[in-house]
Amino acid sequence: MSLRIKITPELGSLISFLCIFIFFGVFAPRFLTIESIGSMLNMAAEFGIVVVGVTLLMTGGEFDLSVGSVFALGSFIFVSAISNGVNPYLAFVFVILSGIMIGLLNGLITVKTGIPSFLTTLGTMLFWRGVMLGLSGGQTIPFQIKSRLIENAGGRFVDPFLNSVWIFLVTVLIFHLIFEHSRYGNWLRASGGNKIVGELMGLPVNKTKIQAFIVCSVLASFAGFLDACRLKTFNPLLGQGMELEAIAASVLGGTSLLGGYGTLIGSLFGVLIISALRVGLVMMGMTVYIYFSLVGVILIAAILIKHRFSVKFIKGA
Amino acid sequence: MSQVPIIELKNIRKFYGKIEALKGVDFLIYPGEIVGLVGDNGAGKSTLVKIMMGVFPPDAGEIFVEGKKVNLRSPSESRKFGFEPVYQETDLISQLNIWRNFFLGKEITKKFFIAKFLDKKKMRDITSKALDNIGIKIKNPDSDIMALSGGERRSVSIGRAWHFGGKILILDEPVTGLSVKETEKVLEYLKKIKKTGCSVVIITHNIYHVYDVADRIAILDRGTKVAEMRKEDCTPEEIMDIIRGKKKIV
Amino acid sequence: MRMSVLTWLKSKPEFGTFASFLCIFIFFGVFAPRFLTIESIGSMLNMAVELGIVVVGVTLLMTGGEFDLSVGSVFALGNFVFIYLILQNFPIFLGFILAIASGVIIGIINGWITTRFAVPSFIVTLGMLWAIRGFLLFLATKQWWTLYGIQSTFLDVLNGKTFIFYNAVFWFLVLVVIGHIVLENTRFGNQIRACGGDKLNARFMGINVNKLKIFTFMLTGGLAAFAGTTNLSRFRYFHWYLGVGMELEAVAAVVLGGTLLTGGYGTLIGSLIGVLLLSMLRNGMILLGIPGYWYQAIIGAFFIIAMALNIKLRAKR
Numbered sequence A: 001m002s003l004r005i006k007i008t009p010e011l012g013s014l015i016s017f018l019c020i021f022i023f024f025g026v027f028a029p030r031f032l033t034i035e036s037i038g039s040m041l042n043m044a045a046e047f048g049i050v051v052v053g054v055t056l057l058m059t060g061g062e063f064d065l066s067v068g069s070v071f072a073l074g075s076f077i078f079v080s081a082i083s084n085g086v087n088p089y090l091a092f093v094f095v096i097l098s099g100i101m102i103g104l105l106n107g108l109i110t111v112k113t114g115i116p117s118f119l120t121t122l123g124t125m126l127f128w129r130g131v132m133l134g135l136s137g138g139q140t141i142p143f144q145i146k147s148r149l150i151e152n153a154g155g156r157f158v159d160p161f162l163n164s165v166w167i168f169l170v171t172v173l174i175f176h177l178i179f180e181h182s183r184y185g186n187w188l189r190a191s192g193g194n195k196i197v198g199e200l201m202g203l204p205v206n207k208t209k210i211q212a213f214i215v216c217s218v219l220a221s222f223a224g225f226l227d228a229c230r231l232k233t234f235n236p237l238l239g240q241g242m243e244l245e246a247i248a249a250s251v252l253g254g255t256s257l258l259g260g261y262g263t264l265i266g267s268l269f270g271v272l273i274i275s276a277l278r279v280g281l282v283m284m285g286m287t288v289y290i291y292f293s294l295v296g297v298i299l300i301a302a303i304l305i306k307h308r309f310s311v312k313f314i315k316g317a
Numbered sequence B: 001m002s003q004v005p006i007i008e009l010k011n012i013r014k015f016y017g018k019i020e021a022l023k024g025v026d027f028l029i030y031p032g033e034i035v036g037l038v039g040d041n042g043a044g045k046s047t048l049v050k051i052m053m054g055v056f057p058p059d060a061g062e063i064f065v066e067g068k069k070v071n072l073r074s075p076s077e078s079r080k081f082g083f084e085p086v087y088q089e090t091d092l093i094s095q096l097n098i099w100r101n102f103f104l105g106k107e108i109t110k111k112f113f114i115a116k117f118l119d120k121k122k123m124r125d126i127t128s129k130a131l132d133n134i135g136i137k138i139k140n141p142d143s144d145i146m147a148l149s150g151g152e153r154r155s156v157s158i159g160r161a162w163h164f165g166g167k168i169l170i171l172d173e174p175v176t177g178l179s180v181k182e183t184e185k186v187l188e189y190l191k192k193i194k195k196t197g198c199s200v201v202i203i204t205h206n207i208y209h210v211y212d213v214a215d216r217i218a219i220l221d222r223g224t225k226v227a228e229m230r231k232e233d234c235t236p237e238e239i240m241d242i243i244r245g246k247k248k249i250v
Numbered sequence C: 001m002r003m004s005v006l007t008w009l010k011s012k013p014e015f016g017t018f019a020s021f022l023c024i025f026i027f028f029g030v031f032a033p034r035f036l037t038i039e040s041i042g043s044m045l046n047m048a049v050e051l052g053i054v055v056v057g058v059t060l061l062m063t064g065g066e067f068d069l070s071v072g073s074v075f076a077l078g079n080f081v082f083i084y085l086i087l088q089n090f091p092i093f094l095g096f097i098l099a100i101a102s103g104v105i106i107g108i109i110n111g112w113i114t115t116r117f118a119v120p121s122f123i124v125t126l127g128m129l130w131a132i133r134g135f136l137l138f139l140a141t142k143q144w145w146t147l148y149g150i151q152s153t154f155l156d157v158l159n160g161k162t163f164i165f166y167n168a169v170f171w172f173l174v175l176v177v178i179g180h181i182v183l184e185n186t187r188f189g190n191q192i193r194a195c196g197g198d199k200l201n202a203r204f205m206g207i208n209v210n211k212l213k214i215f216t217f218m219l220t221g222g223l224a225a226f227a228g229t230t231n232l233s234r235f236r237y238f239h240w241y242l243g244v245g246m247e248l249e250a251v252a253a254v255v256l257g258g259t260l261l262t263g264g265y266g267t268l269i270g271s272l273i274g275v276l277l278l279s280m281l282r283n284g285m286i287l288l289g290i291p292g293y294w295y296q297a298i299i300g301a302f303f304i305i306a307m308a309l310n311i312k313l314r315a316k317r
């Protein structure tokens, strides 16, 4: 009559997060203050929104390496549009439309040509980064335009939390519901788990995947928009390296690299682990550089732990 | 027979590049019968049922469903007519649990404001009941597929196909890789399924497996149907001889 | 006779890349002034070598079905160890050996973790990417690292200029030839392919899969560090940013050449063409006077088209 809890990957990421959290709570002065928790969440929000999309897509068995570029492009489109006198709401619509278009393109190329999405999106990553650099001339673009939209998207209703934190949490919740409680979530997992079987069972596998590509790009460009509203400037270096970090956060949360399994609650903690490390190390007075090393080591440790549990689980069954 | 066949395939031909996998095959299935489709490896059995399942179209020939000429353009069209597959390769997705697999593509949802949510409770219940009805005991519909034995997995596939099929179950090598005991169990399920009025096509290259359960047996050899007979009219040995090419068509 | 040469060419998996290479070469030859000069060819090769040396290892590794995302960091590490030891007045040759050893050790760690625990090398080496980069950031951002004023025949031989070529061009070509012979004509090469194609079967055939894989990781790490030492001998300074993003560039060059992302097939001649293609594109665009910001966009678009072509041609065979 022993109490048996199935160690799901999301539980694993929650435990790791708590360990890190408690560690800093003990060793870093002022870590357990509302400000520091605020800055942890603020740091997590935009990146986290991107990770939601990446998790979705990876569950569907596909990669998107272009998210960093699309993130920057979202910021660029918004900032350059409003700087040229376009109404911010309309500019926001442009951002979302561009996300839809980019995702559709990623999806169509992958599905129609059979190029692995890792490579398709490696190509579009370079392409959109180049387009953005070309159009912006590699310049940062600050702006001073005032608008309700910008104030709300980049501001904070409840100090010290940025509004993007709430948006992030709501996004996680919505997609968690979609994952666990909708047909689409079921189909996406099936498409990622075994495309051939999915097709045999009559699922619209390709359509399901293309939709996931679109969601992923829309979320990335939306996060770019939030970034622009917060910083009131566009920077062409934005989002570089984000593609691999997003994959890492997803995997930390328990999403399978091979597709078929993903969890948004896990990804939430994956993202929080990364930003807790960052904030915590700064508060311990460590140089932020060591943070990269720690993220790397934790990533390797996480995959090893996950491996141990899953092997035990299969053996035990 | 006076009955209308549920499905009738006429003069079906299929090429894989230069290989002619089916060289003009006729095949039909009546309601409520178990048909054994036998033949050596590479005879074209899987190809024939894949055409019935709408996986790919034939290169020539016609398909009639209940007397009406149709084109089966996709698996989902085929499933709409009530043809349910259990493939030779596994047709369960190992990352999904039992009830998710059971209802894959046919999920039950309930409306909640504007969104449609999965009705998990209902699906769990139906899964357990459906499997129970044909004698399959599954502990928990939330179990991982990875945790099931080969026979249990096959049973889930069969139970699912029966539950959703209604008309014809198509089983491609359902007992390959199973132990003798598990094989017997699977054949028992098929008999129960037949009693519910559902037809079954069972593919195998081992005649002894189907002889017991089949009403009618068709033999394919290198893309041609070389014989077809009612079980009463032949012995397993005769059929083996035809498969081995020792005996000509009766 | 001419027909048969064409059929022979077409039968090669490198054909697609080679054809794109020729097309682009002719295009630039016609439209870019001074493209067909010996200087321009030289600078194309010179631009290619560091990435090229890395790509030799990555090709073997990917043929064996594994990834190494840490090559960019190991490249920087090789650079750093070498310059550090030289500045500590170590004998230069010893420094060179130790620098390569650092890469070999990282490779062994990557390979050991991947094979011992059967976890995806993608994640292990992604962790390693950050672990090393963070370490370099931590150690190396406090001072300027340059070899200004140090004379060394060894460095000149390693990567001085002969005629218009840097000597590393020579090392690169030698490595490609050796790698090609190994992959095509030795048991070792065959075994690498077997591992990448079907690990289980390979094991049944009596191949020690783990040992083989660790060895290819080691080779990849060693070559990445070697590329780092040649880079140092050429530029004579170190900056922590060296090699950032190189991992994806290497993958791009390798798959452009016809090596499969999923393993089981690889070609070093293809990789050579892939690397040259990338640097030719850059060089040609410079000569055409295209603003630098657009390079990535053009390379990205080209990459997708070339991959689609590769897949089409492969399907035909």
Ligand SMILES: Nc1ncnc2c1ncn2[C@@H]1O[C@H](COP(=O)(O)OP(=O)(O)O)[C@@H](O)[C@H]1O
Residues within 6 Å of the ligand: B016, B019, B020, B021, B039, B040, B041, B042, B043, B044, B045, B046, B047, B048
């Ligand atoms: N996807 C395919 N591509 C090419 N040839 C195939 C393919 N599938 C089956 N074949 C060939 O068609 C013939 C019939 O195959 P199949 O229908 O699978 O036979 P069976 O199921 O009776 O063993 C065989 O010669 C087989 O090699």
Ligand SMILES: [Mg+2]
Residues within 6 Å of the ligand: B042, B045, B046, B047, B088, B172
């Ligand atoms: Mg078959």
